[in-house]
Amino acid sequence: MADLLSYIIRKMILAIPVVVAATVIVFLMLYLTPGDPIKSIVPPRAGPDVYEQVRDKYGLDRPIWEQYGLFVWRAVHGDLGNSITVWQGTSVSKLIAMKLPNTLMLMGLGLAISYSIAVPLGVISALRQNSWIDRGGMVFTLIAYAMPPFWLGVVFLMIFAVWLNLLPVEGTTGGLGSLILPAMTLGVGNAALTTRMMRSSMLEVIKQDYITQLKSRGLPGREVIFKHALKNALLPVITVLGLDIGWFVGGSVVVEEVFSWPGIGELMTSAIYNHDFPLVQGSILVLAIAVILGNLMADILYAWADPRVRLG
Amino acid sequence: MMASKILNSKLMSWKMSGGTREQVAGLIERSNKNIMVKIGLAIVFAIVLIALLAPVLPMKSPLIRYTDSVFDGPSSEFWFGTDELGRDVFSRVIWGSRVSLLVGTVAVLFSLTLGLTLGLLAGYFGGKVDYMISGIIDIFWTFPTFLLALALAAALGPSLTNVIIAIGVSYWAGYARLVRGQAFTIRERLFVEASKALGASHTRIMFTHVLPNCLAPLIVWASIGVADAIVVESSLSFLGIGTQPPDPSWGYMLNSGRRFLDFAPWIATFPGIAILVTILGFNLFGDGLRDVLDPRLKGLRR
Numbered sequence: 001m002a003d004l005l006s007y008i009i010r011k012m013i014l015a016i017p018v019v020v021a022a023t024v025i026v027f028l029m030l031y032l033t034p035g036d037p038i039k040s041i042v043p044p045r046a047g048p049d050v051y052e053q054v055r056d057k058y059g060l061d062r063p064i065w066e067q068y069g070l071f072v073w074r075a076v077h078g079d080l081g082n083s084i085t086v087w088q089g090t091s092v093s094k095l096i097a098m099k100l101p102n103t104l105m106l107m108g109l110g111l112a113i114s115y116s117i118a119v120p121l122g123v124i125s126a127l128r129q130n131s132w133i134d135r136g137g138m139v140f141t142l143i144a145y146a147m148p149p150f151w152l153g154v155v156f157l158m159i160f161a162v163w164l165n166l167l168p169v170e171g172t173t174g175g176l177g178s179l180i181l182p183a184m185t186l187g188v189g190n191a192a193l194t195t196r197m198m199r200s201s202m203l204e205v206i207k208q209d210y211i212t213q214l215k216s217r218g219l220p221g222r223e224v225i226f227k228h229a230l231k232n233a234l235l236p237v238i239t240v241l242g243l244d245i246g247w248f249v250g251g252s253v254v255v256e257e258v259f260s261w262p263g264i265g266e267l268m269t270s271a272i273y274n275h276d277f278p279l280v281q282g283s284i285l286v287l288a289i290a291v292i293l294g295n296l297m298a299d300i301l302y303a304w305a306d307p308r309v310r311l312g
Numbered sequence: 313m314m315a316s317k318i319l320n321s322k323l324m325s326w327k328m329s330g331g332t333r334e335q336v337a338g339l340i341e342r343s344n345k346n347i348m349v350k351i352g353l354a355i356v357f358a359i360v361l362i363a364l365l366a367p368v369l370p371m372k373s374p375l376i377r378y379t380d381s382v383f384d385g386p387s388s389e390f391w392f393g394t395d396e397l398g399r400d401v402f403s404r405v406i407w408g409s410r411v412s413l414l415v416g417t418v419a420v421l422f423s424l425t426l427g428l429t430l431g432l433l434a435g436y437f438g439g440k441v442d443y444m445i446s447g448i449i450d451i452f453w454t455f456p457t458f459l460l461a462l463a464l465a466a467a468l469g470p471s472l473t474n475v476i477i478a479i480g481v482s483y484w485a486g487y488a489r490l491v492r493g494q495a496f497t498i499r500e501r502l503f504v505e506a507s508k509a510l511g512a513s514h515t516r517i518m519f520t521h522v523l524p525n526c527l528a529p530l531i532v533w534a535s536i537g538v539a540d541a542i543v544v545e546s547s548l549s550f551l552g553i554g555t556q557p558p559d560p561s562w563g564y565m566l567n568s569g570r571r572f573l574d575f576a577p578w579i580a581t582f583p584g585i586a587i588l589v590t591i592l593g594f595n596l597f598g599d600g601l602r603d604v605l606d607p608r609l610k611g612l613r614r
Contacts, residue, residue, distance in 0.1 A: 012452075022453045025463060032467035144593040148543045150550045150563070151584045154570050158581075162574045250458030254547050258570070269551050272466050284463045291456040 007129040007303050007310040015296050022288040026281050027071045031064075033277070040277035043084040075285065081278035086270065092282035096264060100286070103263030106183055108249045113187025114194055114244070119237070121191070122198025123230065126206065137195060144192035149251040153258035158205070182259040186251050190244055197240050202233040235306050242298030246291050253287075326472035350599030355593025357358055363409040372400040374407040374560050383576045393567065393578040401579060405586050411561045412590060415476055415545040416538040422480030424534060427487025428526075432518050434488070435495025442492075449492070452485035459573040461544055465553045475554045479541050492534060527555040528605055539591045562587050 010181035030037045042054050055061060059070045064086065074080070080092035087095055125134040144152070160166050160181060206229055214224045260266060268283035270276075303309045342348040362369075372378075372390075378398040386393045391402035421532060434445035452460075464478035498521060507517050546563030548554030555561035562583040569580030 015454075018451055018454045021455060025455075025460065029463055029467040032464065034469055142592060142595070143588070146539075146588050147584075148547055148550075148563075148587060148591075151566060151587055152549060154566060154573070154580055154584060156575055157570070158573055162577070195587055246456045246458070249456060250462075250547075252456075253462070254550060255569070257551060272551065272553055280466050284466075288456055288459050291459065292454065295454065300572055 003307075003310045004303060011296055011299050014294055018292050019289060022285060022292065023072055023075065023178065024068070026285040026288070027068050029231055029281055029284075030277070041084065042043065042082065043088055044275075080282035080286050083271075083276055083279045085276040087272040087276075087279070088159045095279065096282055096286050098193060098249050099262060099264045099267045102261065103252055103256070103265060106179060106186065106261060106263055109179060109183035110186030110190065110248060110252075111244065113183055114190040117187065117191040118198050119234075120195035122195045123225070123233075124236075125195070125199045126202035126233075127225065129141050129203065134167050134199075137199070141192040141195050144188055145188065148254070149185055149189045150254040150258050152189050153182065153255050156181050156185055157258070159165075178205070178259065178261070181250075182255045182261045185255050185258070186248060189251060190247055193247075194237060194240060194244070197237050205229045205233040206271075235302070238298070238302050238305055241301065242295040245294035245298065249291050249294075320365045339593045343601060346600045346604050348596045349604065350600075352593050352595070352600055355589060356597055357407055359590055359593060360413065362406060362449055363413050366406050366410055369406065370402045371406065374399060375406040375558055376400070383572070385576075386578055392582040393576065395565075395579045396572060398575075401565075401582055404565060405562070405582050407561045408560045408565060408583060408586060409590070410470070411555050411559055412545060412587075413479070415472070415479065415542040415555070416594075419476045419479035419483070419541040419545075420534050422434045422476065423482075423484035423537070424487050424530070426480070427484040427489075428523070429528075430484075431488035432495055432522060433492030435492035436499055436518050436522055437494070438499075445488075446492070448487050452482075453489060455482065457482045458544060458547070461548065462551075462553070465548050470553045470556050472555050472559060474547055475548055478548070479544050482544075483537065483540065486532065486537075487533065490529060491523075491526050494529070495522045498522050498525050530580045532598050532601045532605060535594055535601065539594035542587070542591060542594070543550030 030040060033040050038051060038054060038058075038060055041058065042050055059067045062070075064293060078093045078098070082088075083090050083092060121137050121140075125137040128134055205226075211229055212225060214228055215221070252263060253268065255261070256263045256265035257269045264283050264287060267289075268280055271279035271283065288294070318516075376399065378384075378394060378400070379397070381390065381394050382395040382396060382398040384398075385389055390400050390402065392405060395401055395404070430445050430449065432444040461478045461482040464481060465475055468474035468477065495518075499517075501521075504517055504521055507521060512520075526562065545554055546561065546566070549561040549563030550567045552564075552567070554563060557564065565583040566580050566587075569576070569583070572579055
């Protein structure tokens, strides 16, 4: 366990510069905007007193590193500024806290769908290599992988909401029912990659000597697969979990837009439309940190599951 | 978007042997037998041809509004129907291929140049140079790439050039890691030492010995990179911060078409199919080439 602990600490230390990079990038976004940066963070048609106030709060008349320091200081204290257009005056962190559970729910269900497709399909494809189910799975992964989430979402909308009239087309009107389509979009899209990983890793495992040995000892095939092979075959699939999280965050931004699911992605997209710059900055910062923390957790999970990783 | 990351980490662990010319020749020869490479290449070739020929193909202008035929379904006159402004969807899809390919290739060239330079410097010189550059590479590698592209595009404002910059800046770390790892092993080889003894400059060694040895995996990586860049471009355009009208971008067309899904599904469907086929082409080509290069990874397909 000591090696696991030192591994976790090592990984956490490595994550710090990335979090710092996230704050730097989000901070610098303001300076990449064309024109005077202050115009991006004051409400439209604001009076000169508001300009003065904002200039003072953001330290816009001070050197840039002091401005960055102020930015981090405020961010650490949960102050990501205030929304300047649609939600004018509301604090950005409050808005994000309001929408975050929706996004997490969507990603959680999506992840569950992804793995409940990918693991069985990958295992069956590997066990019945070159059968029709294997080839069908291959075609599925190729096509699902070539469909960006927003396009897959539109296809699902067309099939389930427009043609079959089964599920609500958009929004929260249907309560939990309206979560199904966006979660399915994310899940199916992500399953493409995970299925491939699962299949190749299973193929590798069942070729190994200990599996042959178990079989030759007369253990039932089911037991060999589920008790011995699957456990080892799942390990590389866990490594992709970290990458999955990045994929899910990017995917949820577009999928929330397709289905008007009220999460952070939709909040951010509408903020971009409405030129609500503090809200855009805040959402990106929170999402980026969420991905970094998610990756960290996936790393720890992997090291916990596979002791070989900790020593490497 | 993430497959390339996995692919890259796989390529990382893989060393090449033999001369560069033999490698590339062998790659071409074995690719000839690989059905995925063939199909992928055929699709890519067809799309590039269509994109190049768009201005001379006998079809309607993508911008003219046929006000009498708004929301017309597919017909002999309008093959893919017309959109909400009465524009010909077929010619818009064809012209959209130019935007996608332009963004895909230019963004990949951009990140390839950036990644190649930094990766070569870090891997070849090692030591302090490597320590500093690797730090930057690692940060960009760990950072969620799509969010970075989104942040840059949102800050710079929507335009074709800005999308290319945003994607290029966000996706270079993979190339850098690949080249760095390759350079590390190659600089220890005897022929590099011989070159040094003969008085070759660092630049010469980097370009005549180290770089060619990275070439084959870079081709694979770049091919999949183009697919990734097209996905990101269409996603950003879908969100309204990518390519702006009147430039016909598939992502933007899909976004405006989804409002009319219930009575004019063709407006969103055809650009969607175009995206699907294009990405499929580049992925098949890249995946197939990877299998050819390293049969050990063959498990990842079929």
